Amino acid sequence: MRITAVEPILLRGTQAYGATTGGEEASDNGDWQLVIRVATDEGLAGWADVETLAPAAVAVIAGQGMAVLGFKTLGELLVGENPLEVERLWDRLYVGSAYYGRRGLAMQCMSAIDNALWSIRAQAAGLPLATLLGGRRRDRITAYASTLFRETPKGMEAAARGYVEKGFRAVKFGWGVFGEDPGRDRELVAAARAALGPDRALLVDPGWYPAGWKQWGPSRSRREALAMCQWLADYKVGWIEDFIHPENFDEYAWVRANSPVPIAAGEQVATIWEFERFIRQGCVDVIQPDLSRCGGLTVARRVAEIAHQQGIDLVPHSWLTHLLTGYSLQLIATLPRARFVEFNVSQSVLTRGITTQPFKLEADGTVAIPDAVGIGVDVDADFIKAHRVN
């Protein structure tokens, strides 16, 4: 089997990322979305979504490459190759784009391509992807509703109550106004905890950007970061996420060593080399590789092995379309120990509509993990046609 095309598909929407004030839902990236399709000469195709600067990513995949190794487009590195040799192709993409890539946009595109290749490999084997990756250890997983902080305690209460009514047993609030006013932060978290009751998990993602995005220095000193962990413990927060500058591993390790609340992070981390350093330096209790940014499943499955060896949990970061949820669920199915799937409730029209069968929350607060061939998620061709602009 040979790869015949790597097609970047650029979708345009009209919604802007943003929190709301009350119980109504926030929206995620609704202005652009990139989906990629890897086609083969045997009719199999792999689809994946990418969280990146979508318009620029089109050029990285299918634009004009240069003659020198290290400056190739990802598409030209792949066409004609055997799609089943996924890990060899990961190395080929990394080296072929090394001068402009290695992290960021190129790595995010590589991640989606890698996921699509794993999907093709599973389809070629006639297996669910989880079976190909080592075996399904579970058929469902508790979902946490993943959304943005509302601006008022009343709004938090209404939002949290809404998730309880939908059946969620865990909720994560992130970003929004959190960090602008410590007094209000505490009121927002208190309101969420009161509405969720004592037994549902409450997770907090304060964001690592400076408060309100109004300044461009560090948002908190490490003492302030620790103080925040200490007061969040009063509300039995299950983890505090991604709130330290992503390059500052030392600070992560120091705060984690002293925090009464478990520390989760990893959505900014990419490649197995960086994950290995991040985990072995003791930065987190919960590692959160994002399969659309970290280097794809080829990286994430190795991260899972390290996490298992080090006695920490892995919960994939997954705040995009149902395609990414689909890949994340297949990895989760294989983990020796699994806690949650991140369930993006804050979706825009663009991220919600890409697949024909959106994942649904079951009455027990879980999401079923498909056991169909591949990832068990199909792309909605009509939706893509309606929103495509390239």
Ligand SMILES: [Mg+2]
């Ligand atoms: Mg986060």
